[in-house]
Amino acid sequence: MGRLRYPLRRIIEGLITLFIVMTIIFLLFRVMPGDPLSIVIDPKMTPEVKEMIRHSYGLDQPMFVQYGIYLKNLFTLNLGESFRYSQPVSEVLAARIPNTLLLFTSASVLSAVLGIILGRIIAWRRNSKLEYGLTLAGLFFYEMPIFWFGLILIYLFAFRLNLFPISGMIDFELWTLGATTGEKIIDILHHLILPLITLTTASFCGMMLLMRTSMVETMKEDYVEAAKARGLPDKVVRDSYAARNAELPVITAFILSLSASIGGGVLTEKIFSWPGIGYELYQATIGRDYPLAQGCFFILTLMTILAVIVIDITYAYLDPRVSYD
Amino acid sequence: MNAKTKILEVNGVVMHYRLSGGRSVRAVDGISFSVEEGRTTGIVGESGCGKSSVAGTILRTLPDNGEIKSGKIYFKHGEIAGKSGMIDLFSLSEEEIQKIRWKGISMIFQGAMNSLNPVRRVGDQIIEIMRYKDKISKEEAQKRLERLCNIVHIDPKRMRSYPHQFSGGMKQRAVIAMALSTDPKLIIADEPTTALDLITQDRIMEEIKEIQKELKMSMIFISHDLSLVSEISDRVIVMYAGKIVESCDKRSLFREAVHPYTRGLINSCPRIRGDKGKLSGIPGEPPSLSSPPKGCRFHPRCPYAIAICREEEPEYKEMGEGHFSACWVVSDG
């Protein structure tokens, strides 16, 4: 019984959070100045046509009616229709989310793995040249504008050395003029590598420093000293004593970064012409495509709430001291 | 003195902690003592006197800023690195000392509560050390674990639990089991019962004594509590400010101890048995080890201090058979 009550409570809390966030997002878009019709503006368009468009977007209704419809739609998981694409938001998202997952989620995973591995190494070898070198390099890439960094990588590795494609997720000529499934998979992977390297290089540092800090803290714990005194091999002490405990906060950050990764990244998607959701969200916000922007935020909020629940569950699994009975 | 074989011999060991600005703390300042096979040597002193640093120096588990300046420690181990007999521990490489740890010398830590990894099962942690140190199979380790459980009075089933599910006493027992798990030649018990309530403390002490008797353990027992030390040790060493001020057999301790500091400790000791004697503590604070006072380090707190105490360090002299002390007042008068 008790075991069930906790998750149930979390789910209810999550739903309430979702409701509040979605309400704020609704209001935010309405309060923000800007006309959704700005994307269709044309001097030859008569006021009557503008009125027709406004009506078909549902913008001629009073705000509370719009809000009511919005809530009703959310309840039935209907995210509405994008103004710009005149297509259900769910369809637009469904087309973009897998692309985003492929790039940004793999990058999150990769930078977490890299960050945890490097973080534990430099924490273990504190004050070594390796620590200074990795921290400096990590911070350098972390602080570098990703647009610029991506451009340099594209110029060097794609344009000059011809190792990778310049941009996009697929080779359009190859795809449209006929390729086998195998070739297509290789092609996507081929396109994936450069943006993946860019993102990972730019973001592993956060994880690395977090891991390092957390590990340095854990290394002060008695059980780590004790394990050393027990004469356990260095690697065992590092990995199953110090790192194992230091990973807990890092895993929280990792799961949150996973949930955030679904939002993609505007600049990366722009420079690599990656058809992900970040650029779409940006365009939707700029063009006041309320349904599309709201849909993006809905997914992002949902993922964050899920991530927090997942973190709780993972914690109970990783740290036996935590239990939710 | 019986011709017992020594298992550990500590000879004039000096160990400093480096501090920033070129200063250093003389935590262990020229200490010599030995441990005989099957016997227990107790080290007693106030906190900060350097007694735990002695343990760290022996096992070489000092923090990064700990620096062994001089002295030798010999340990009777089987063959290691082509050496046998009394091995000079300081001459061993990190890899070699690694082999001594837990195989030769194991340790029951100060704050046993926190010396277990909170995210792993207690049993697994003990099995792990056995498997790494003795290269035995899982099954064998499991069997040995059950035996250990019997020794320390823990239900073997509880070994599947995590540390936080254990009471303080059980954790302590588990840590003791862990120290015993690889059948070491010498155990260093550093304040093994400090964090426990009095009743549990008592029970654990009984168990340690039992184990001692049963297994004929060689042990160094470190505590700030003279009554505990005297209860369990064959020989008692009293440390003050990084130095040994007195050492003698347990039997003669209460009667024959002469050093004013030892006497102070004896007097402040609540007698468990006997009448409720007055509790006379030692006034004042132990000195800072980064700038210890000139002369005898105890002189600022010593009620008997005379002029020379402030000027010169007293010699560590034999007062009677097996009884050494370092005090101007006593030796002169």
Add this chain to the structure above:
Amino acid sequence: MNYKFLIILAMLGLALLIAGTNIPEKTQNNYLRIAAGQEINGLNPFNPAFNDVYSQFVMSNIWEKLYRYTPDFLDNPAAKGSSDRRIFLWIAEEMPSYKKVGDNYEAIIKLRDNVYWWDGERLTADDVVFTSNLMLKFGIPPQNWVNWSITGDESYVESVQKLDDFTVKYTLKELVPIFETGALMGYIFPKHQWEPIIEKSIEKHHKGTDKISKDERILIASEIWSLNLGKDIKLDEIIGSGPFKPADWRKGEYMRLDANKDYWAKGRILEIDGREYEIGPYIDGILRKVYRSPDISKLAMRRGEVDITGILPSDISEFEKIETIKIEDYTANSLFYLGFNLRRKPMSYLSFRQAVSYLYDKELFNERIYHGRLPPINSVVPFVNDYWHNPNLSKYGEGMSTAEREYKVYIILKEDGFKWSKEPRFNIVDGEVIELREKGEGLMMPDGEVCPIVRLMGAPPEEIPDSAQANIMLQGWMIDIGIPAKYTPTEFATAVDKLSPIDGSEPDFDINTSVGWLTDPDPGYIKDLWHSTQMPEVTAGGNNYSGYNNPEFDELAEQSAREMNPEERREMIFKLQEIISRDLPVYPTNTVTRIQVYRADKFKDWFNRKMYGIGGCNNPYAYMIIKPIERE
């Protein structure tokens, strides 16, 4: 631990492997590969949101029009007697012939009898009548039906009828030039594809037998325009008559158009600039790929991934070195301007508007900030539209130095009664203004009130960095004279809302530099932009943001919209440009020059169309005539 390293090693290995794999050879082909900057919004020709140039480009290759403008915008001898001599026959075989019948006019349009839809059906008068009725009866305006006003109650079209398979008769309430350059220049849709769809929608939303009401019209229209072409109607089921058919579309990535091998116009001769071209298409098709960053499409062009792309002036030098690539530029008929809100002081003072116009040094901006990309214009009809462009308008300070301009402004304001608490002072040597010595302060308007802060509503730096820079410079010069100016960066969507508020309230801005227009070859837009009925507070959503209200202008604009004789109309249009230049509700500042690069070694017979360049939605001729160059 080790396994993690292994995973990383494995991934690195895989990465190298993939990087090293020989990517399958692309089949040799003659597709023209275009680098595009944006995704296509959608292909539904009725959806007003699909007005982006990318969607328009694809649509313009699917559906065709009765008439077009001549490729080079030169006079067409056949168009003699039309309202615009540049009208060119496309699906229509002859220019419309008019006859007055009672109060109305009849326009007879003859169609060619050799125009075929992709599915083999013939394009007939039925299709034309069906398409026109979409507008007239159901008020469903297709995207490129240039003149939206045909839908309203004030529509000048009474009815449309089929006379025979290839003759259509329009009955008009009045004869207006926009009929030719608007209504007859809209896409024609296949009745057999769209009629069932429209009828189903009417059945669903129209109750009773009366005329379709406005509310019903809105329901029907929005249902039609939410139809998803590519899904609800599959790509290969779309029926058009144009030279390229949509064949494959991965949203956000690419679209492929295949050449229509049986294009009805194949073999026809196009005369452009005195040279004859035979219509193809000769290429296999068009592949357009999305590159969201111009930095990258430039690299793609240099690496040979695409055959045509737009570049920035700063990139010219790196392409000049490449022999196989040619550079072409064209000046678009864009209109950027300073828009004054005449409802507010001090913008309501003509002298003030003149002052700001004098200060806006468009030559300097074009040279220093825009690198020649934004040529100055003096009229609301950009000079590229040369037939309608009035070249004899005031140039407001052309050739003057900054100090001279500032001095001029000081004189203008002073003469009109503006006062300063501290007048600006100038260094004048032998009657020549050398420099501003002391800034003016405390400007007071002729009515004695202190001049309020004047906000320059411009695009924010992150949207258009150059424009922000120009705004900041203008702000500096205004402050020099003592005008309390403040550059207020405003996002496009917000600016539109402020210029023409949704609720029909008064526009909220002082001076607008953030919203411009892409104008049509037909100057009819002048009336749409500055007629007094177009004020947003009069007609919600109107385009006369400035609130310009001049009966003289209104009357002449209305008159020009009815004048069928191009010479007469031209005079009126010239006069309208003069009035705007004199009254300055807006001050035209610049248009846009664009640079394109293309592969001259792969394709030949490129055609750079005036105002529109070598491709895109407004040069439908280009890709039906380019030819692949034989390669070994």
